[in-house]
Amino acid sequence: MxxxxxxxxxxxxxxxxxxxxxxxxxxxxxxxxxGHPWQVLERLWNWLATGSGVLEVQWQGQNLVVMHFPGTLYPHLLVTLAETLIALLIGVVTGLLAGFCLGLMPAVAHLLSPFIKAANAIPRVVLAPLFLMWFGLGMPSKIALAVSLVFFAVFFNVYQGVREVSPALLANVRLLGASRWQLVRLVYLPSAAGWVFSSLNMVTGLALAGVVVGEYLGASRGIGYLILQAEATFDVNAVMAGIVVLTFCALCLDAVFARIERRLQAWRNLDP
Known part of the structure; x- marks a missing residue:
């Protein structure tokens, strides 16, 4: 078509x-x-064009950054996006390292298997109150909840990717005289990277969902906080407007990562 x-x-x-x-x-x-679509658009316009917002970044009680915005939406949007991107970075890196290492050490993976399955079986929502008590109402508690979602998704994908490397390919590379490091760099890493990028669409949504749930349960900033305020006043149009903003953010992040994946895939195809 x-x-x-x-x-x-x-x-x-x-x-x-x-x-x-x-x-x-x-x-x-x-x-x-x-709700009503026109009233949802009107609410979005009010968030973007009317009022004013202030974003403060504090450390040990001191203001490090103070930013003023012409609309009330931007500070909340920046907080949610920052939490999502930080959680993605931490979750992907830690999940990649853990999955890669355990994939290369099957004995250790077999030893830790019941503990990993038990940790993965815990519903993440029940961890949110713990993170709120441990890290407070700020960004760290939302990032921790999102990381707990992203980590296991990346971990299992990378672990599976490493374990499913073709034995015939490994045997042929060893016959050519490849060292252990060359096996890791030329065979295992590309396989793991392919699995990571194939799961980026899923983990991006998980990170955003974890952040919003954390904001919904307790926060002073963020899109989840705006949705919670709208729910408290039975303002369904504001709730729908928040959902539209989150959907737009998820689509933008998905497009960015899809472009990165295409670039890396092209580079890999050119690699002799």
Whole structure:
């Protein structure tokens, strides 16, 4: 299918969805639960263009950075994005290292297997109160909750990628005289990296979800905090506006990581 007809069909589907939503919202009782698309857009515009917001970065009671914004949304959006990106970085790096090391050490992996499965079986939401008590209401507690989601997703993907390297490929590389380090660099690392990038779409959503849940349970900044305030006043349009913002952020992050993955894939294809 050509790009232009495809984009046209997508716009048609979006228009149909918004039109159906608008028709259903003409019923006042139903609109109380689902909101109205125009009122959601109006709320987004108010967040972006009216009022003012201040973002303060503190360390040991001292203001390190104070930023002023023309709209009330930007400080909350920056906090949520910062928490998501930091959690992604920490979760991906630690999950990659742990999965890679245990993939190369099957005896240690077998020893730790029941403990890893037990830790992965814990619902992450129940950890949120602990993180709030340990790290407070600031960014660290939200980052910790998101890292707990990202880590295991990356860990199991990398571990599986290392363990599924073809034995025939390893035997051929060893016959060519490759050292242990060359095996790691030329065989194991590319396999693990492929699994990591194939899971980035999933872990990005997990990181964002973990951050928002943490903000929802206890925070003074962030999109989750805005949604919690809207819920407290039964403002369904503000809740929908927060969901739209989160969806847009997730799509932008997904597009960025997809572009990085294509660049790295092209580089790998050119590698002799």
């Amino acid at each position: 050509k790009p232009l007809p495809l984009y046209g069909l997508r716009l048609l589907l979006l228009g149909t969805f918004l039109g159906t939503w608008g028709l259903l919202a003409r019923n006042a009782e139903l609109a109380f639960f689902i």
